Amino acid sequence: MNTRxxxxxxxxxxxxxxxxxxxxxxxxxxxxxPRRVCALEFVRRMSGTSQPSFxxxxxxxxxxxxxxxxxxxxxxxxxxxxxxxxxLLIGLLVPMPAFVEVPSELISGDPFVQFEMxxxxxxxxxxxQFGSRFLGAPGETLVVDFLPDPLLRRVKNLASTFLGGLxxxxxxxxxxxxxxxxxxxxxxxxxxxxAALIDQGSCFSKxxxxxxxxxxxxxxxxxxxxxxxxxxxxxxxxxxRVEDLDASSLEECVRTIPVEWCxxxxxxxxxxxxxxxxxxxxxxxxxxxxxxxxxxxxRNWQ
Numbered sequence: 001m002n003t004r005x006x007x008x009x010x011x012x013x014x015x016x017x018x019x020x021x022x023x024x025x026x027x028x029x030x031x032x033x034p035r036r037v038c039a040l041e042f043v044r045r046m047s048g049t050s051q052p053s054f055x056x057x058x059x060x061x062x063x064x065x066x067x068x069x070x071x072x073x074x075x076x077x078x079x080x081x082x083x084x085x086x087x088l089l090i091g092l093l094v095p096m097p098a099f100v101e102v103p104s105e106l107i108s109g110d111p112f113v114q115f116e117m118x119x120x121x122x123x124x125x126x127x128x129q130f131g132s133r134f135l136g137a138p139g140e141t142l143v144v145d146f147l148p149d150p151l152l153r154r155v156k157n158l159a160s161t162f163l164g165g166l167x168x169x170x171x172x173x174x175x176x177x178x179x180x181x182x183x184x185x186x187x188x189x190x191x192x193x194x195a196a197l198i199d200q201g202s203c204f205s206k207x208x209x210x211x212x213x214x215x216x217x218x219x220x221x222x223x224x225x226x227x228x229x230x231x232x233x234x235x236x237x238x239x240x241r242v243e244d245l246d247a248s249s250l251e252e253c254v255r256t257i258p259v260e261w262c263x264x265x266x267x268x269x270x271x272x273x274x275x276x277x278x279x280x281x282x283x284x285x286x287x288x289x290x291x292x293x294x295x296x297x298x299r300n301w302q
Contacts, residue, residue: 031085031253035098037131039065042110050076050201051115053124055131057100062138063131065100066201067124068260071115073207077130078261078269083172083200084132085253090241092164093157093196099258100131128258135183135196143183147193149224154192155182161195162225164238169203169218170286171242171279173211176202178220207263209272211279215292229298232284239287242280250277 037057046052050070056062068074084097104126107113114121135141147155155161165178179199184191205212220226228234254273259266291298 031089031249034081034085034256035059035096035133037061037063037098037100039063039100039102039106039129042106042113045112048199053113054134055100055102057098057131062134063098063100064095064134065102065129065131067102067115067129068127069115069122069125072201073263074261075207075209075263076201078257079201079203079206080130080132081257081261082253083168083203086172086245086250087168087197087200089245089249089253090164090168090238091160092168092238093161093194094200095132095135095196095198098131098133100129102126102129128260130261132198135181136185140186141183142186143181144193145179145181147182149222151193152222152224155195156192157195158225159228159234160238161197162220163229163235165197165220166218166226166287166290167235167238167242167283168197170213170290171283172200172203172276173205173213174200174203174218175205175212178218180220204272204276209268211275213286213289215289217286219290219293219297223297223299226297227300229300230302232287235287239284242283245277245280247277 037059039055039057041056043054043056043062046054046064050066050072052064052066052070054062055065066077066080068077070076081097081099084094087094088096102124107123107126114123135143152158161180162178165180168174169178176199178197180195181198182193182195184193204210232239250273254269257269262269291301
């Protein structure tokens with residue numbers, strides 16, 4: 001895999017001593033190396049602007065795969081990988097990211113592995129793509145992107161998903177509305193759903209790699225998920241985890257991004273990393289600025 005050569009990130013930790021960050025028991029302090037798999041079979045086309053594909057891979061798992069020549073921007077792949085790894089670092093539930101090698105023979109042998117961008121259709125690119133592992137087993141896991149209010153309020157990880165997710169989206173400047181899926185076993189109709197954050201491609205303002213902050217940035221459209229917010233303390237431990245992120249962890253996440261996912265100026269990813277590291281101490285204010293929207297999403301703020 002062709003990755004960027006070692007380069008200095010120019011990040012230095014602040015010269016102050018702070019209390020150690022709050023740690024989730026299942027969360028590693030170091031970013032785990034993403035899995036590398038090979039696609040074996042195209043299953044179906046997925047919805048979304050980037051037109052991803054659902055593919056079965058040689059590890060026995062299924063992945064939602066985004067291609068380098070997707071209709072949005074090649075940097076969507078870099079955004080997905082970097083943002084997913086950072087989300088995992090601070091303890092958020094996101095599908096596990098992976099490097100997916102898609103053989104050219106698979107693409108040429110299946111007329112459905114293509115993008116619908118007018119006529120003629122364009123085939124998806126072969127080579128190294130981004131994949132997010134499907135949560136659960138197809139046929140045994142019910143996955144939906146909408147729940148009525150009574151079921152939404154009963155989601156098992158409601159606070160960590162939507163409050164932690166907002167911290168993350170303010171930090172990474174997700175310029176789209178927060179995308180979430182809900183899932184449970186098909187064998188237990190009375191079971192509560194889990195929620196997972198999906199579609200990180202719009203972080204860092206998509207292909208621009210910039211941070212045009214706004215009060216509505218990253219907000220989930222169903223504001224009942226913010227009913228438990230009483231103040232900034234409601235966004236812990238995620239605020240502290242972002243603020244206490246060490247430079248080496250961020251650099252390790254960046255260093256594995258393939259050059260071909262970074263567009264015409266791949267060196268700009270290091271500037272992105274520097275700005276991302278610098279802005280981690282401004283997330284609290286960005287959340288407070290969210291109260292400037294009308295109506296206020298945090299109506300129970302004290």
